[in-house]
Amino acid sequence: MAAKLAVHQHGKSRVRLGRTWKEGSVHHFVEWKVQSMLESDMEHAFLTSSNKGMTATDTQKNTVYYIAKKCSSRCTAEEYAIELAKHFVSEYPLVSRAKVWVEQAPWKRVDVMDHPHNHGFTKDNAEIKTVYVSFAEGKGVESVTTGVQGLTVLKTTQSGYEGFLHDKYTMLKDTTDRIVATSITATWRYSGEPKDYDKAYEGAKTAMLQKFFGPPDKGVFSPSVQFTLFEMGKAAIQAVPEIESIYLNLPNLHFLPCTPVTSKFENDVYIATSEPHGNIEATITRGMAEPHAKL
Ligand SMILES: O=c1[nH]c(=O)c2[nH]c(=O)[nH]c2[nH]1
Numbered sequence: 300m301a302a303k304l305a306v307h308q309h310g311k312s313r314v315r316l317g318r319t320w321k322e323g324s325v326h327h328f329v330e331w332k333v334q335s336m337l338e339s340d341m342e343h344a345f346l347t348s349s350n351k352g353m354t355a356t357d358t359q360k361n362t363v364y365y366i367a368k369k370c371s372s373r374c375t376a377e378e379y380a381i382e383l384a385k386h387f388v389s390e391y392p393l394v395s396r397a398k399v400w401v402e403q404a405p406w407k408r409v410d411v412m413d414h415p416h417n418h419g420f421t422k423d424n425a426e427i428k429t430v431y432v433s434f435a436e437g438k439g440v441e442s443v444t445t446g447v448q449g450l451t452v453l454k455t456t457q458s459g460y461e462g463f464l465h466d467k468y469t470m471l472k473d474t475t476d477r478i479v480a481t482s483i484t485a486t487w488r489y490s491g492e493p494k495d496y497d498k499a500y501e502g503a504k505t506a507m508l509q510k511f512f513g514p515p516d517k518g519v520f521s522p523s524v525q526f527t528l529f530e531m532g533k534a535a536i537q538a539v540p541e542i543e544s545i546y547l548n549l550p551n552l553h554f555l556p557c558t559p560v561t562s563k564f565e566n567d568v569y570i571a572t573s574e575p576h577g578n579i580e581a582t583i584t585r586g587m588a589e590p591h592a593k594l
């Protein structure tokens with residue numbers, strides 16, 4: 300039976316990047332998931348064993364980061380996609396059409412103390428309020444535990460991690476400037492009934508966010524997710540007198556430094572990841588209160 304190669308293309312999918320642009324102390328941040336597909340005179344790769352002239356999908360992935368680096372002033376996803384597609388067609392004679400898709404994550408500048416934060420961002424509308432209640436016959440309400448899930452936050456600076464154990468298994472370098480991003484899960488148990496459960500919820504959340512981000516102009520330095528977690532838990536307990544203990548889980552969602560094509564890393568282009576991620580958790584109690592179980 301005669302078989303004919305009708306159409307073909309090749310590309311890279313799900314290339315995730317973070318891009319920071321710093322305009323003085325005001326930082327801008329985007330996270331993009333990019334797909335490229337090239338239409339090219341590469342019939343021979345399908346019909347023979349030759350890969351001659353092929354723009355490898357690995358090269359396409361590297362180029363996604365390279366063009367992000369080249370976009371040295373703030374640009375839209377559309378402008379970036381056009382630059383990337385144009386690069387493939389102008390750089391490689393065998394490529395006749397480049398197709399680029401970009402998905403932009405819903406990061407928005409966060410307001411802290413009613414002011415837009417210089418380097419703090421949150422994911423729009425992603426959080427869920429959680430409630431757990433136990434009511435026993437003859438006893439009534441035994442416990443009320445409220446929490447938040449999926450409160451996703453990121454800051455482009457004012458975070459470092461250094462002085463940890465270095466041995467032959469360690470590849471991570473000390474850093475005094477990195478992106479830190481997490482998706483907050485917290486549950487807090489009330490010792491008594493607050494006047495207004497919604498106000499208590501907002502109070503705990505606001506206190507935690509203020510500790511994570513710090514003041515809107517300068518932020519606050521985080522030496523580790525662990526340190527910031529304790530500060531956040533302590534702030535929630537201080538802000539809401541009825542909270543007796545709080546459990547916090549903070550995944551460390553890594554944005555890895557990226558140096559596309561011999562360029563220098565300038566805290567500008569990152570490989571965005573969600574897996575694997577660090578996982579930091581603790582329960583913080585008021586005085587001698589018993590820590591509550593993870594719920
Ligand atoms: O804040 C951090 N805490 C860690 O425990 C850790 N581990 C790691 O690799 N990076 C980080 N960052």
